[in-house]
Amino acid sequence: MSELGSAPVPEPSDADHRRGAGALTIVYADFECPYCAALELRLRELPVEVVFRHFPVRSSHPRAWPAACAAEAAGRQGRFWEMHDLLFGDQARLEDPHLWDRARGLGLDLERFDTDRRGDDVREGVKRDFRSGVRAGVVTTPAVFAWRDGRAEPVSRGDLDRRFGTLSP
């Protein structure tokens, strides 16, 4: 069992899911969190490079873990961001058949998708993101950090609302 004591937000790397161009913005999010969906929509309109990290919390969002694993499994076939957008685009449909529908729609190898999303490798990747968030003091989603001068600066909910408009879904 690895430790969960305090540690800085890990530096963005090639191992992260990254999209866009501009100020590096690290987001810890959960695909079942409506505030995260609202934030993601706003981020797409801004000149930022988003670094997406998973922070699924099972008891509040029971389908957050399967959704995170589905996004990672799609990523194994080069379609992480497409699945990311589809998941945030319809949070009322996150059961397995809905995940398969999305995978089919993206033209993924369904058998491989299903094997990957249930596999240890994908699970460990999601867990690694989650634990890095816990160590950095993330307590809820979305948690946003601006990466500046080699360190992550937390962006508060108030700052988010001021920068991106209210996140109430």
Add this chain to the structure above:
Amino acid sequence: MIPGGTPVPEFTLKRGDGSDFTRADLEGKTTVLVFYPFAFSPVCTDQLNLYEEVLEDFEAKGATLYGVSCDATYSQTAFKEQLGVTIEQLSDFEPKGVVCQAFDAYHPGGFPQRALAIIGPDCVVQWSHQAASPGDLPGANLIFDALEH
């Protein structure tokens, strides 16, 4: 919040089944008491959900977590069931808040402060933390920091 190094006072809280949870229940193990303001409130919901997610890690550290509030046992049980968490809840309902007061964790507004206490097997507080305001949620990392030192 009573500081580290302070012996835990005698107290009686109520478990979900109505039985007593006292100082004697702390003996011989490491305990984390999570004082929270109100069952079903948003920040308390996030707090218990988050701690539940890393409960195995607390257990691996030999620590047992309990939630403590002034809500009645039935309210706490309903809260626990709604969240789907397994963290045992302890009630300081009647006389209201006396245990929170004994831990110096009672808000003037009539509810527990958002506070944490790690108690060693010798029933001495090893570490404590009170959030700057009841709306601030202490990260689980703070508890792990304290358990690791």
